[in-house]
Amino acid sequence: MKVEFWGSQPWSGLGAYFGKLLRRLGYRSDFRTVDDLSQIMQADSGRGPHPQLGLWGWIADSAGPLNFLSPLISCTGSVNLSHFCDRRIDTAMQQAAVAHGPEATEKWRRVEAALAAESPTIPLANQTLVRLTAKRVGNYESHALWGPLLDLMWVQ
Numbered sequence: 001m002k003v004e005f006w007g008s009q010p011w012s013g014l015g016a017y018f019g020k021l022l023r024r025l026g027y028r029s030d031f032r033t034v035d036d037l038s039q040i041m042q043a044d045s046g047r048g049p050h051p052q053l054g055l056w057g058w059i060a061d062s063a064g065p066l067n068f069l070s071p072l073i074s075c076t077g078s079v080n081l082s083h084f085c086d087r088r089i090d091t092a093m094q095q096a097a098v099a100h101g102p103e104a105t106e107k108w109r110r111v112e113a114a115l116a117a118e119s120p121t122i123p124l125a126n127q128t129l130v131r132l133t134a135k136r137v138g139n140y141e142s143h144a145l146w147g148p149l150l151d152l153m154w155v156q
Contacts, residue, residue: 001026001027001028002027002028002029003022003027003028003029003052003053004029004032004050004051004052004053005018005019005022005029005030005031005032005051005052005053005054006031006032006033006034006040006051006053006054006055007031007032007033007034007054007055007056008033008034008035008036008040008055008056008057009033009034009035010057011055011056011057012031012033014055014124015031015033015055016031018031018053018055019031022053029053031055032051040054040056040081054081055124058072058079059145060145061145062145063144063145064097065093065096065097065108065111066093066094066096066097069093069111069115070093072121073089073115073120073121074089074090074093075087075090076090081121082120082121084118084120084121086114086118088114089111089114089115089118092107092110092111092114093111095107096108096110096111129147131147131148134155136155136156137153137154137155138153138154138155138156139152139153139154140152140153141153
């Protein structure tokens with residue numbers, strides 16, 4: 001069986017590995033590198049070949065779980081390339097987003113368990129950064145998404 005397998009440039013090494021693995025499993029597959037996500041989205045809209053597998057990255061624009069998950073896996077998600085749609089999970093995400101404290105934590109835990117059971121998308125990596133400072137740097141703070149908050153630091 002021929003498998004369309006696409007991904008963006010940063011993933012070309014991993015894509016080549018997965019392409020080789022798919023061939024060993026009996027699939028005819030090569031990794032097609034695209035310049036950006038818009039090419040994949042255009043193919044997804046019905047114009048041209050359609051990838052069945054893909055590798056690309058996603059970075060949240062805020063630390064809220066709804067802002068991170070909704071575009072990727074909700075029925076109306078703007079980059080829902082898996083075409084996953086489960087209205088119960090969408091409703092559960094909306095309810096978790098308006099909950100507070102331990103109730104919100106428990107609701108998001110249930111959402112994540114439901115998503116793990118369905119696996120519409122599979123994360124391969126989670127970025128971890130190490131940051132070094134000197135003794136003469138003060139008031140160092142780092143945001144989970146944006147990194148060091150330079151406007152709050154001082155240097156002697």
